[in-house]
Amino acid sequence: MRARLRKRHRSERLFRRAGLLAISAAVLVLALLLGSIVTSGLSAFRQTQLLLDVDFDATVVPPLDGLQAIERERALVGTDLGALVRNALRREFPGVHRRAAVRQLQSLVSSGARSILRTMLVDDPALRGHTTPIWVPADDDVDLLQKGSTKRAAAVDARRLSDAQIGWIDALAARGRVRTTLNTTFFTSGDSREPELAGIWGALVGSFLTLAVTLAIVFPLGVAAAVHLEEFAPKNRWTDLVEVNINNLAAVPSIVFGLLGLAVFLNLLHLPRSAPIVGGATLALMTLPTLIIVARAAIKAVPPSIREAARGLGASPLQVLGHHVLPLAMPGILTGTIISMARALGETAPLLMIGMVAFIVDIPGGVGDPATVLPAQIYLWADSPERGFVEKTCGAILVLVAFLIAMNGAAIGLRQKLEKRW
Amino acid sequence: MTAAHALDVVVPPPPESTPAVAHLKMRAEGVSVRYGETRAVQNVDLDILTHEVTALIGPSGCGKSTLLRCFNRMNDEIPGCRTTGNVTLDGEPIYGDQIDVVQLRARVGMVFQKPNPFRKSIYANVAYGPRIHGLAKKGPEMDEIVQRSLSRAGLWEEVRDRLSEPGNALSGGQQQRLCIARAIAVDPEVILMDEPCSALDPIATARVEELIYELRSRYAIAIVTHNMQQAARVSQRTAFFHLGELIECGATEDIFTQPAKARTRDYITGRYG
Numbered sequence: 251m252r253a254r255l256r257k258r259h260r261s262e263r264l265f266r267r268a269g270l271l272a273i274s275a276a277v278l279v280l281a282l283l284l285g286s287i288v289t290s291g292l293s294a295f296r297q298t299q300l301l302l303d304v305d306f307d308a309t310v311v312p313p314l315d316g317l318q319a320i321e322r323e324r325a326l327v328g329t330d331l332g333a334l335v336r337n338a339l340r341r342e343f344p345g346v347h348r349r350a351a352v353r354q355l356q357s358l359v360s361s362g363a364r365s366i367l368r369t370m371l372v373d374d375p376a377l378r379g380h381t382t383p384i385w386v387p388a389d390d391d392v393d394l395l396q397k398g399s400t401k402r403a404a405a406v407d408a409r410r411l412s413d414a415q416i417g418w419i420d421a422l423a424a425r426g427r428v429r430t431t432l433n434t435t436f437f438t439s440g441d442s443r444e445p446e447l448a449g450i451w452g453a454l455v456g457s458f459l460t461l462a463v464t465l466a467i468v469f470p471l472g473v474a475a476a477v478h479l480e481e482f483a484p485k486n487r488w489t490d491l492v493e494v495n496i497n498n499l500a501a502v503p504s505i506v507f508g509l510l511g512l513a514v515f516l517n518l519l520h521l522p523r524s525a526p527i528v529g530g531a532t533l534a535l536m537t538l539p540t541l542i543i544v545a546r547a548a549i550k551a552v553p554p555s556i557r558e559a560a561r562g563l564g565a566s567p568l569q570v571l572g573h574h575v576l577p578l579a580m581p582g583i584l585t586g587t588i589i590s591m592a593r594a595l596g597e598t599a600p601l602l603m604i605g606m607v608a609f610i611v612d613i614p615g616g617v618g619d620p621a622t623v624l625p626a627q628i629y630l631w632a633d634s635p636e637r638g639f640v641e642k643t644c645g646a647i648l649v650l651v652a653f654l655i656a657m658n659g660a661a662i663g664l665r666q667k668l669e670k671r672w
Numbered sequence: 673m674t675a676a677h678a679l680d681v682v683v684p685p686p687p688e689s690t691p692a693v694a695h696l697k698m699r700a701e702g703v704s705v706r707y708g709e710t711r712a713v714q715n716v717d718l719d720i721l722t723h724e725v726t727a728l729i730g731p732s733g734c735g736k737s738t739l740l741r742c743f744n745r746m747n748d749e750i751p752g753c754r755t756t757g758n759v760t761l762d763g764e765p766i767y768g769d770q771i772d773v774v775q776l777r778a779r780v781g782m783v784f785q786k787p788n789p790f791r792k793s794i795y796a797n798v799a800y801g802p803r804i805h806g807l808a809k810k811g812p813e814m815d816e817i818v819q820r821s822l823s824r825a826g827l828w829e830e831v832r833d834r835l836s837e838p839g840n841a842l843s844g845g846q847q848q849r850l851c852i853a854r855a856i857a858v859d860p861e862v863i864l865m866d867e868p869c870s871a872l873d874p875i876a877t878a879r880v881e882e883l884i885y886e887l888r889s890r891y892a893i894a895i896v897t898h899n900m901q902q903a904a905r906v907s908q909r910t911a912f913f914h915l916g917e918l919i920e921c922g923a924t925e926d927i928f929t930q931p932a933k934a935r936t937r938d939y940i941t942g943r944y945g
């Protein structure tokens with residue numbers, strides 16, 4: 251008797267310890283994963299800039315006075331703004347004359363500097379003929395050097411900067427002309443071929459629009475389907491068939507839904523390629539079965555006594571549903587919706603098929619514009635050869651995770667608010 | 673009212689106004705109910721009279737709850753359940769396509785075995801019926817209905833200061849009285865009670881029994897119970913069921929003191945059940 255008791259206690263202790271061990275392992279792996287992404291991704295939020303005294307040379311910049319902003323932009327089309335940057339760098343390092351050396355010197359500055367100068371001129375034409383100190387983004391190689399990702403001690407072939415270039419940067423740094431600031435470009439612009447100019451905002455907006463479309467389609471459709479199947483549909487062979495199919499669809503690989511979206515939305519309905527409306531509709535198809543299953547479970551979990559009480563008072567089936575069943579099932583349905591949305595947010599494969607994994611520079615303005623989404627952007631950047639995209643990839647993952655946390659937080663808040671309401 | 677007093681209801685005091693002469697309210701004629709192949713109720717005739725409590729007693733599975741649910745068509749929603757025969761309310765048949773079940777249930781209310789308040793406030797629980805039937809607008813009119821119903825259910829004094837609290841925060845007995853208040857808020861003519869005290873402790877049971885006794889002055893009441901003492905205490909007429917059939921029906925006194933059928937006597941004396 252006592253021996254059995256001891257044995258039982260021992261097995262219970264063992265069981266508890268195994269559980270603790272499992273959780274610890276999970277936490278450790280999670281910490282490792284997040285830690286590695288955070289350490290390599292945080293630097294993406296910072297950017298190296300160089301201070302240049304740019305002379306808006308009147309011989310290079312055409313006269314802009316008296317022109318509208320749009321006309322000014324047009325007037326600057328043929329202007330060699332790169333020459334202004336080159337001249338500024340030459341004044342900084344008067345000893346550099348050889349063509350190759352000048353080219354090397356110029357490559358310290360991002361090609362995005364030209365568009366910064368253009369914007370400044372369009373905004374303020376009076377700059378023509380004056381010299382102004384301007385912070386311009388450094389090239390991604392310089393950026394990586396400043397952040398320590400590229401080691402100075404590395405062999406010349408292993409780093410992308412020559413000794414001369416490093417010397418120039420050090421000279422600029424000594425003059426106080428190098429700084430590392432918050433990378434606003436990363437949060438405000440779309441994709442770019444240049445790592446230092448690439449931003450996540452386009453993908454973020456694309457993700458948001460796509461999810462909005464998905465939610466708008468899947469929530470009413472899923473809840474209505476669940477309500478019908480659970481409350482109104484007769485139990486016969488047809489509804490059994492529908493049920494089996496829904497359960498099967500929930501397990502279909504997501505790329506199949508991508509193919510379906512390609513065939514139906516693009517080839518049959520001729521909707522725009524790469525657009526959030528198509529991506530959202532495809533993801534809605536993918537998440538619909540899951541949502542129906544979860545919503546049905548939530549509706550089924552409403553105690554039958556509540557339905558009886560309402561019916562006994564003379565509530566019509568619709569009133570029983572609207573006043574009692576749905577409000578009680580809503581927290582569960584919302585949880586299911588959020589899980590579905592989170593899955594949709596992280597999904598890349600079906601979007602591959604409808605062209606949302608594409609190099610898209612512009613920020614989408616609506617659900618019909620070409621767009622990409624966060625996971626597709628991560629995939630694109632991870633695939634890019636430039637070293638500078640490594641940290642951008644990790645940075646984008648961080649943004650994705652933050653988006654996810656914000657979404658889940660909103661869902662939990664909403665659920666608690668709904669559960670508290672009497 | 674103290675608990676000690678509430679326990680004193682084995683021989684209930686006569687209600688303030690002796691009920692007027694009972695007359696027929698609902699009548700079941702040749703009612704049979706089948707669940708698929710199973711016959712739950714077989715060819716039963718039963719009358720429910722105003723100003724009276726009719727008790728339905730019998731062993732488990734004898735079909736008394738099923739029969740009770742025929743009186744407001746609560747069996748309609750059960751898949752595979754078929755009701756035949758004739759049930760009338762004030763001489764009008766209640767089964768038929770042209771009968772509005774919603775209307776019927778406003779006239780024939782129901783209280784269930786397990787207290788089942790809505791997960792809403794006490795106020796909202798009581799106000800729900802009047803609201804969906806459009807009996808009163810929000811505001812003082814509704815407040816009055818809620819207060820009157822809770823008072824009649826003997827709950828007003830206990831909950832008057834916490835009407836906005838959730839209904840399921842009350843004790844079991846209070847919840848059941850809340851459900852009774854909810855049922856009488858729509859001002860029904862008949863109240864059906866399906867073992868209303870089986871989930872309650874003796875004190876709460878005594879309170880509900882007392883309430884039932886008082887309510888009979890206004891409503892026709894039919895109550896299903898397993899507890900024969902309860903049937904003896906609250907009812908004026910008793911119907912004994914066995915295996916889906918009505919064995920005997922008559923004045924409660926007669927059934928309990930001199931039953932006509934042997935099976936009734938065996939059940940009442942506890943020889944089986």
